[in-house]
Amino acid sequence: xxxISNLTMDERRRxxxxxxxxxxxxxxxxxxxxxDPIAVHGALVLVLSLALAFPxxxxxxxxxxxIERFNAYYDDPSKVGVILTFVWAAFAMFVGDWVAWLMxxxxxxxxxxxxxxxxLRPVHTTGVIFGFGGNGLIATSFYVMQRTCRVRLxxxxxxxxxxxxxxxxxILAVTGYLLGITQSKEYAEPxxxxxxxxxxVWVTYFVLYMRTLARREEPHIYVANWYYMAFILxxxxxxxxxxxxxxxxxxxxxxxxxxxxVQDALTEWWYGHNAVAFFLTAGFLGMMYYYLxxxxxxxxxxxxxxxISFWGITFMYMWVGSHHLHxxxxxxxxxxxxxxxxxxxxxxxxxxxxxxxxxxxxAWHKVRDxxxxxFMMIAAVFYGLTTFEGSFMAIRSVNALSHYTDWTVxxxxxxxxGWVAMITFGALYASIPWLWKRERMYSPALVEVHFWLALSGxxxxxxxxxxxxxxxxxxxxxxxxxxxxxxxxxxxxVAMRPYYxxxxxxxxxxxxxxxxxxxxxxxxxxxxxxATEAASRKPLRDGLDDAATQPAE
Amino acid sequence: MALGExxxxxxxxxxxxxxNGIKELNTPVPRIVYVxxxxxxxxxxIYWLLMPALPLGTTYTKGLxxxxxxxxxxxxxxxxxxxRAPWHEVLDRQDFASFAADPAAMQEIREAGRLLFxxxxxxxxxxxxxxxTGFPNLAAGALNWGDRPEVLQQTIRxxxxxxxxxSRTAQMPAFGQDGILSRPEVDAVIAYVHxxxxxxxxxxxxxHPAGARIFAAQxxxxxxADARGKxxxxxxxxxxxxxxxxxxxxxxxQTVWYGRQGHMPSWEARLGARNVKLLAAYVADLRTRQP
Numbered sequence: 001x002x003x004i005s006n007l008t009m010d011e012r013r014r015x016x017x018x019x020x021x022x023x024x025x026x027x028x029x030x031x032x033x034x035x036d037p038i039a040v041h042g043a044l045v046l047v048l049s050l051a052l053a054f055p056x057x058x059x060x061x062x063x064x065x066x067i068e069r070f071n072a073y074y075d076d077p078s079k080v081g082v083i084l085t086f087v088w089a090a091f092a093m094f095v096g097d098w099v100a101w102l103m104x105x106x107x108x109x110x111x112x113x114x115x116x117x118x119x120l121r122p123v124h125t126t127g128v129i130f131g132f133g134g135n136g137l138i139a140t141s142f143y144v145m146q147r148t149c150r151v152r153l154x155x156x157x158x159x160x161x162x163x164x165x166x167x168x169x170x171i172l173a174v175t176g177y178l179l180g181i182t183q184s185k186e187y188a189e190p191x192x193x194x195x196x197x198x199x200x201v202w203v204t205y206f207v208l209y210m211r212t213l214a215r216r217e218e219p220h221i222y223v224a225n226w227y228y229m230a231f232i233l234x235x236x237x238x239x240x241x242x243x244x245x246x247x248x249x250x251x252x253x254x255x256x257x258x259x260x261x262v263q264d265a266l267t268e269w270w271y272g273h274n275a276v277a278f279f280l281t282a283g284f285l286g287m288m289y290y291y292l293x294x295x296x297x298x299x300x301x302x303x304x305x306x307x308i309s310f311w312g313i314t315f316m317y318m319w320v321g322s323h324h325l326h327x328x329x330x331x332x333x334x335x336x337x338x339x340x341x342x343x344x345x346x347x348x349x350x351x352x353x354x355x356x357x358x359x360x361x362x363a364w365h366k367v368r369d370x371x372x373x374x375f376m377m378i379a380a381v382f383y384g385l386t387t388f389e390g391s392f393m394a395i396r397s398v399n400a401l402s403h404y405t406d407w408t409v410x411x412x413x414x415x416x417x418g419w420v421a422m423i424t425f426g427a428l429y430a431s432i433p434w435l436w437k438r439e440r441m442y443s444p445a446l447v448e449v450h451f452w453l454a455l456s457g458x459x460x461x462x463x464x465x466x467x468x469x470x471x472x473x474x475x476x477x478x479x480x481x482x483x484x485x486x487x488x489x490x491x492x493x494v495a496m497r498p499y500y501x502x503x504x505x506x507x508x509x510x511x512x513x514x515x516x517x518x519x520x521x522x523x524x525x526x527x528x529x530x531a532t533e534a535a536s537r538k539p540l541r542d543g544l545d546d547a548a549t550q551p552a553e
Numbered sequence: 554m555a556l557g558e559x560x561x562x563x564x565x566x567x568x569x570x571x572x573n574g575i576k577e578l579n580t581p582v583p584r585i586v587y588v589x590x591x592x593x594x595x596x597x598x599i600y601w602l603l604m605p606a607l608p609l610g611t612t613y614t615k616g617l618x619x620x621x622x623x624x625x626x627x628x629x630x631x632x633x634x635x636x637r638a639p640w641h642e643v644l645d646r647q648d649f650a651s652f653a654a655d656p657a658a659m660q661e662i663r664e665a666g667r668l669l670f671x672x673x674x675x676x677x678x679x680x681x682x683x684x685x686t687g688f689p690n691l692a693a694g695a696l697n698w699g700d701r702p703e704v705l706q707q708t709i710r711x712x713x714x715x716x717x718x719x720s721r722t723a724q725m726p727a728f729g730q731d732g733i734l735s736r737p738e739v740d741a742v743i744a745y746v747h748x749x750x751x752x753x754x755x756x757x758x759x760x761h762p763a764g765a766r767i768f769a770a771q772x773x774x775x776x777x778a779d780a781r782g783k784x785x786x787x788x789x790x791x792x793x794x795x796x797x798x799x800x801x802x803x804x805x806x807q808t809v810w811y812g813r814q815g816h817m818p819s820w821e822a823r824l825g826a827r828n829v830k831l832l833a834a835y836v837a838d839l840r841t842r843q844p
Contacts, residue, residue: 305586336606
């Protein structure tokens with residue numbers, strides 16, 4: 001329990017206070033919400049808070065930590081965040097492959113309500129986006145902001161509050177779906193109380209980031225921090241607006257949205273597409289802008305290109321959500337705006353991808369030899385591919401073919417598997433030896449295996465669903481000479497079977513890769529050789545710290 | 554901006570900043586970025602001029618092309634209606650017998666009917682109309698309410714035990730659960746019913762005299778004294794090999810003990826009279842084509 005002893009006495013007291021308040025809130029819901037599923041969540045919060053409160057109480061009167069701590073970056077939350085990232089990856093990708101097989105063989109469930117497709121699918125999406133992606137972003141953002149600001153985190157309690165609080169939100173979300181709790185908004189399924197909790201956690205995250213930036217020792221703010229900041233700030237805004245709702249009662253898990261009808265649809269997709277923009281793009285671009293140049297040992301290709309790409313992406317994405325509602329009840333002029341801004345958006349998106357790939361000039365031999373750097377390179381390639389595909393699908397006439405088909409699912413996974421997860425795995429494989437002060441990952445060969453499993457899995461998945469989606473779209477619009485539709489919907493479902501099998505196999509390859517990563521993480525923490533002093537670089541305080549041990553491979 | 558050293562690989566200067574070892578080159582933005590930015594922006598502006606694009610309080614700019622998707626769809630629908638009017642005329646005017654005599658009409662019925670059936674009926678009756686437990690096989694075998702095209706048309710139109718005011722209604726009572734028959738009586742009558750399709754009424758009655766007596770008292774009102782069913786009340790023939798729920802003893806026991814209240818929706822409101830008629834002709838044709 002070094003982690004708790006390393007908190008100051010004051011921080012320990014505050015942590016205990018927070019945990020006891022949470023336990024009390026949990027107890028209230030558990031006791032008063034009888035008959036409502038919110039009681040289960042109350043009990044869950046109660047148990048988890050107490051499980052953390054007891055060790056804090058046990059170490060409450062430990063001596064103050066050494067003053068030496070100010071000479072090193074504070075990396076404990078990043079370490080736990082990295083482990084959680086891998087845990088969520090294994091769990092959520094497993095559920096993802098399960099639901100992929102359910103599309104092939106719908107009887108492969110337990111028969112209970114919790115294992116129905118409709119409940120498992122959001123467990124997968126929330127698990128990978130928020131569980132895996134979110135923990136990866138939080139863990140790396142703590143790491144990156146300290147290094148690029150050359151300052152230690154302003155306190156030791158708020159990063160823990162952010163990390164643990166965020167994971168509590170993810171657990172409430174995922175267990176809620178299994179219990180049947182959902183507000184039925186895609187990627188915003190958690191109900192009002194979980195949403196309120198996330199607001200508290202997220203504002204703390206934002207304040208923590210601002211405080212770190214305000215205390216920075218570097219004269220300029222590095223571009224990775226702009227992206228992380230955009231991610232934190234805009235996600236807060238999106239989350240609050242889209243989840244405005246009135247609970248049926250304060251002891252009920254059910255709420256009703258402030259919006260209805262087409263306004264609700266537009267708000268939802270303004271949220272949904274900006275979640276893609278600021279959660280799945282801006283945050284991970286922040287990751288890319290730190291780990292790719294460091295790992296490649298190359299300067300960023302163009303500072304100016306990063307600036308115009310940043311502002312291009314930030315401004316343009318805000319408008320494009322309506323391209324999810326082409327040819328619907330949404331007025332056509334709103335669709336026009338969504339489509340035209342989506343087309344302009346391609347330029348800054350490719351600007352960022354090009355900036356990443358051109359940064360590798362002079363380091364391509366490292367890309368060949370180093371799977372970690374290759375993860376990041378392939379991520380940039382898929383980022384470029386996916387943003388092109390996205391702008392293309394936002395054209396109304398293209399969307400008329402692609403909408404409601406599996407092409408959309410294929411597009412999302414080109415981005416999620418090819419870009420988001422690849423850059424995350426690259427960044428994690430770079431961070432793990434630095435965080436645990438190891439020479440390198442325990443098994444570089446296993447990283448190589450992971451890379452090829454991930455790449456082949458992505459390729460199989462994406463090609464399968466491109467074919468599936470285009471065939472579906474064509475089947476739905478093929479007429480006979482007499483003016484009858486040539487195929488029923490069921491015909492198109494039957495035609496999907498081979499592609500669904502291929503998709504599930506692709507997902508399986510990807511899952512196996514992630515499991516190889518989990519194994520390698522464990523082996524590295526347990527058995528890898530410690531880093532030598534010579535490999536250290538750029539300590540927080542010269543000569544005193546080895547926290548920033550970064551072997552320049 | 555103070556510039557730093559020159560990068561040996563690209564020959565560009567750095568910006569002079571460094572963050573934990575990361576430097577940035579001061580490379581100018583490649584010209585092609587500006588070219589594409591101008592091209593896409595110009596396209597967007599022209600598109601805004603031509604198409605509905607900008608909000609103006611209670612209305613919006615309609616665009617120079619005057620393109621209105623709602624009107625486009627309305628016109629396409631009207632066009633398709635006009636094109637199909639002669640065929641609709643045939644469908645509305647002719648009766649089922651003349652369809653069967655008209656190969657062109659039959660071809661259209663098979664094509665359009667397959668689609669209508671696949672979109673609306675296949676979920677329960679299966680894509681080949683061969684049925685599932687509780688949902689009759691429409692392609693072959695006996696049908697509870699009869700299988701003349703006019704009868705099929707009525708069944709599709711109003712449904713069975715549906716909320717349509719003219720709905721066909723049929724209730725198999727829960728003889729055991731509701732205490733109409735005792736357990737030994739139920740056992741006796743299901744033994745009799747079970748053997749009907751194999752042995753016929755006479756032989757089965759010899760084997761199960763008690764069951765036959767109970768059948769005559771309780772079941773014959775709907776299923777007929779000869780157990781051949783009555784299509785006008787939707788009571789199935791129990792002497793044939795067609796079973797809606799299953800002809801094994803266990804299933805017959807379930808049926809007699811707990812009763813059955815099958816459900817088929819009314820399709821009149823959803824499909825309209827013309828498509829209901831078309832579906833009836835399609836199903837009738839399907840049955841003639843089965844071996």
